[in-house]
Amino acid sequence: PGIAFGLDAPYSVAYHDRIASTNERARELAGEGAADVAVVADEQTGSRGRLDREWVAPSGGVWLSVLTRPDVPTVRAPLFTLAAAVATTDAARQAGVDARIKWPNDVLIGSDGGGSADPDPDPTGRGGRKLAGILTEMEGEADRVGWLVVGVGVNANIDPETLPAGATSLSAERGGPIDRRRFAATLLKRYAELTASPGALDEVLPAWRERASTLGRRVRVDTAEGVVEGTAVDVTEPGALVVDTGEGRERVHAGDCEHLR
Numbered sequence: 001p002g003i004a005f006g007l008d009a010p011y012s013v014a015y016h017d018r019i020a021s022t023n024e025r026a027r028e029l030a031g032e033g034a035a036d037v038a039v040v041a042d043e044q045t046g047s048r049g050r051l052d053r054e055w056v057a058p059s060g061g062v063w064l065s066v067l068t069r070p071d072v073p074t075v076r077a078p079l080f081t082l083a084a085a086v087a088t089t090d091a092a093r094q095a096g097v098d099a100r101i102k103w104p105n106d107v108l109i110g111s112d113g114g115g116s117a118d119p120d121p122d123p124t125g126r127g128g129r130k131l132a133g134i135l136t137e138m139e140g141e142a143d144r145v146g147w148l149v150v151g152v153g154v155n156a157n158i159d160p161e162t163l164p165a166g167a168t169s170l171s172a173e174r175g176g177p178i179d180r181r182r183f184a185a186t187l188l189k190r191y192a193e194l195t196a197s198p199g200a201l202d203e204v205l206p207a208w209r210e211r212a213s214t215l216g217r218r219v220r221v222d223t224a225e226g227v228v229e230g231t232a233v234d235v236t237e238p239g240a241l242v243v244d245t246g247e248g249r250e251r252v253h254a255g256d257c258e259h260l261r
């Protein structure tokens with residue numbers, strides 16, 4: 001398929017028809033001292049998701065990992081993951097699919113059935129299905145980011161029957177295949193813009209909030225310290241979810257978030 005042939009990107013592109021994992025390859029390249037590379041594949045045979053889960057990545061997706069060496073403090077690293085979610089959402093919208101972000105970094109289609117962020121229940125009943133996920137890996141020293149690999153997995157031109165339950169694809173939502181080269185070019189360009197400088201990174205949270213489906217909803221977040229349930233009211237630097245539990249506000253830094261309604 002050669003989805004990356006002629007791909008216009010602000011990174012050098014390493015394309016593979018089939019590879020175990022683009023994140024794995026990007027990490028290897030990091031070890032060799034490379035920077036500003038996007039590893040792109042049509043199919044992955046051993047890809048990984050968050051929390052050590054398997055990630056299903058058949059031919060037809062946009063599976064890519066961006067390796068950079070940003071000169072920023074480690075505490076700002078989560079902004080890169082949020083930037084990738086914003087970039088993916090914008091690329092999906094350009095491809096004609098109404099995408100939104102579920103905290104911290106899942107890209108879902110449209111509404112998932114209510115909440116003040118989206119008062120109209122989705123008439124198709126398809127809302128809330130997952131289009132894309134992001135896995136960030138990094139290595140740093142003395143509180144500075146050394147290298148950072150942001151891996152983005154987008155179910156692009158894939159029959160959702162072959163995907164895990166709760167997942168959908170851009171082609172299924174649009175009713176026809178998308179131009180993956182254009183999609184990847186838009187995603188990479190947007191990600192590069194949003195992460196180009198400390199000043200650009202300051203714009204990531206506002207952009208994320210505008211595209212969020214989580215804010216205003218009842219959520220249940222499974223964290224290492226226990227379950228936090230309440231209304232998601234904000235996302236603050238460096239990407240923490242603020243949940244109003246009824247007894248006060250809690251900031252959640254990591255966990256699995258479920259939209260209750």
Ligand code: BTN
Nearest residue numbers: 021023047048049050133151153
């Ligand atoms: C998630 O669990 O939601 C994150 C999924 C991340 C998958 C992408 S596909 C490209 C890159 N390579 C990998 O092995 N994983 C990420």
